Amino acid sequence: EASYTLVQDGKLTVVAELGFAPFEYIDGDGNTVGFDVDMANEVASRLGLTCEFLPSQQFDTIVPMIKQGGKADVAVTAMTITDERLESVDFSDPYLASNQALITLASSDATEESLNADGMRITCQAGNTGEAWIRENLPNATVVPLADVTAGLMGVQTGRYNAMVVDLPVATNMLSQSFSDLKVAEEIPTGEQYGIAVSKDNPGLTKAISQALADMQSDGTMAQIETKWFGS
Numbered sequence: 001e002a003s004y005t006l007v008q009d010g011k012l013t014v015v016a017e018l019g020f021a022p023f024e025y026i027d028g029d030g031n032t033v034g035f036d037v038d039m040a041n042e043v044a045s046r047l048g049l050t051c052e053f054l055p056s057q058q059f060d061t062i063v064p065m066i067k068q069g070g071k072a073d074v075a076v077t078a079m080t081i082t083d084e085r086l087e088s089v090d091f092s093d094p095y096l097a098s099n100q101a102l103i104t105l106a107s108s109d110a111t112e113e114s115l116n117a118d119g120m121r122i123t124c125q126a127g128n129t130g131e132a133w134i135r136e137n138l139p140n141a142t143v144v145p146l147a148d149v150t151a152g153l154m155g156v157q158t159g160r161y162n163a164m165v166v167d168l169p170v171a172t173n174m175l176s177q178s179f180s181d182l183k184v185a186e187e188i189p190t191g192e193q194y195g196i197a198v199s200k201d202n203p204g205l206t207k208a209i210s211q212a213l214a215d216m217q218s219d220g221t222m223a224q225i226e227t228k229w230f231g232s
């Protein structure tokens with residue numbers, strides 16, 4: 001007998017920002033796909049539920065949505081487990097380790113040091129751990145948070161921004177897909193861990209999800225999903 005509540009009977013209702021390939025994005029056929037989508041579907045099925053992704057939400061509205069509850073049961077959106085977020089929501093056990101990337105024009109010789117200067121404009125997705133990293137490590141630069149990662153990358157292409165900071169697996173994926181004139185100038189070893197965010201009012205759901213994730217680790221399902229999206 002399930003010891004948790006759901007916003008829709010028989011469903012795991014998921015909220016995400018769907019512009020973050022290869023974790024969650026809309027493919028050419030209009031389908032919601034990615035590593036997190038496969039993982040969430042598998043978790044839901046192990047709980048005897050179907051998985052429904054809601055329409056994309058701006059990233060910095062997602063923690064408040066989960067905190068207030070009502071619309072989605074969980075956020076599965078490459079979300080890093082942070083102390084600040086843990087004040088508002090609970091997280092499952094971690095399911096993937098990640099780092100940040102500093103992205104510039106391929107032709108640029110800018111470094112973390114040269115970018116930490118008056119007049120430098122550094123973009124990021126609003127509310128991401130990358131934004132916090134810029135504010136802490138490039139305090140002399142101007143931070144320009146945007147809703148959309150693609151808009152930030154295009155702005156680096158056109159010279160509107162000197163650099164962008166975003167999760168390294170996303171930088172690697174998106175640069176190889178469509179931004180060959182950009183490069184990862186520096187990898188930033190933040191050692192982040194992604195988790196599934198759940199309302200603090202629903203601890204039974206957090207526990208059931210962590211159990212499903214542990215089972216997926218030990219039976220090889222997680223490794224299969226990783227190979228599908230990141231290669232072997």
Ligand code: ARG
Pocket residue numbers: 016017018019020024059077078079080081125127128129130167
């Ligand atoms: N891992 C970073 C964070 O938690 C970025 C997550 C952005 N996710 C997204 N689907 N746009 O802040």
